[in-house]
Amino acid sequence: xxxxxxxxxxxxxxxxxxxxxxxxxxxxxxxxxxxxxxxxxxxxxxxxxxxxxxxxxxxxxxxxxxxxxxxxxxxxxxxxxxxxxxxxxxxxxxxxxxxxxxxxxxxxxxxxxxxxxxxxxxxxxxxxxxxxxxxxxxxxxxxxxxxxxxxxxxxxxxxxxxx
DNA sequence: GCCAACGTTGGC
DNA sequence: GCCAACGTTGGC
Numbered sequence: 001x002x003x004x005x006x007x008x009x010x011x012x013x014x015x016x017x018x019x020x021x022x023x024x025x026x027x028x029x030x031x032x033x034x035x036x037x038x039x040x041x042x043x044x045x046x047x048x049x050x051x052x053x054x055x056x057x058x059x060x061x062x063x064x065x066x067x068x069x070x071x072x073x074x075x076x077x078x079x080x081x082x083x084x085x086x087x088x089x090x091x092x093x094x095x096x097x098x099x100x101x102x103x104x105x106x107x108x109x110x111x112x113x114x115x116x117x118x119x120x121x122x123x124x125x126x127x128x129x130x131x132x133x134x135x136x137x138x139x140x141x142x143x144x145x146x147x148x149x150x151x152x153x154x155x156x157x158x159x160x161x162x163x
Numbered sequence: 164g165c166c167a168a169c170g171t172t173g174g175c
Numbered sequence: 176g177c178c179a180a181c182g183t184t185g186g187c
Contacts (some may be wrong), residue, residue: 020173045182046182067173143172143173143180143181144171144173144180
C-alpha cells in the first residue's frame with residue numbers, strides 16, 4: 001500500500017465522553033448552535049492526549065452523563081473539530097482556571113463535539129447487567145477518566161441496546 | 164526517581 | 176456525605 005493510500009484509510013474510532021448534565025447535558029448540546037459544544041474543562045493529561053493525538057473529525061461519541069442522579073449514556077455525538085487551546089485555563093473566574101498554564105504554551109486543549117441525537121438513558125446499572133460490555137472502560141473498577149476509547153464491537157453493542 | 168500526602172472523581 | 180481509587184505534587 002502506498003503512503004498516500006494508508007494515510008487516507010485511518011478508520012473511524014469511538015469514544016465515551018463524560019459530561020455533568022448540570023453543566024452540559026445532551027439536551028444542552030442539542031440546543032446549542034449547530035448542536036455543537038466546546039468540550040472544555042479537560043484537566044487530565046491522558047484525556048487531553050486522546051483529544052490531541054487520537055480523535056478525528058467524525059469519530060463516534062457516546063455522550064455520558066456523570067455525577068448526577070442517573071449516570072449513564074444519554075446520547076450520540078461526534079467529534080467535530082481538531083483541538084485548540086482551552087481558554088478557561090487562563091480565566092481566574094473559571095472553575096477550570098489553571099494558574100500554571102502559560103498563554104504562550106497552553107497545556108489544556110478542547111475540541112468541538114456535535115450532538116447527533118438524544119437516546120433513552122442507558123444507565124450505568126443497566127450497562128453493568130450486560131456481561132458482553134464488561135470491557136467498557138467506564139465499567140471498570142476505579143475508572144475516572146472523562147474520555148475513554150470504545151472499541152467498535154462495544155460501540156455496536158451499545159447502539160443495539162439503544163434501538 | 165521515590166513515595167507520602169494531598170486533591171479530585173464519581174458512584175452510591 | 177462517604178469513601179475507594181487514582182492522579183498530581185513536592186520534599187528528599
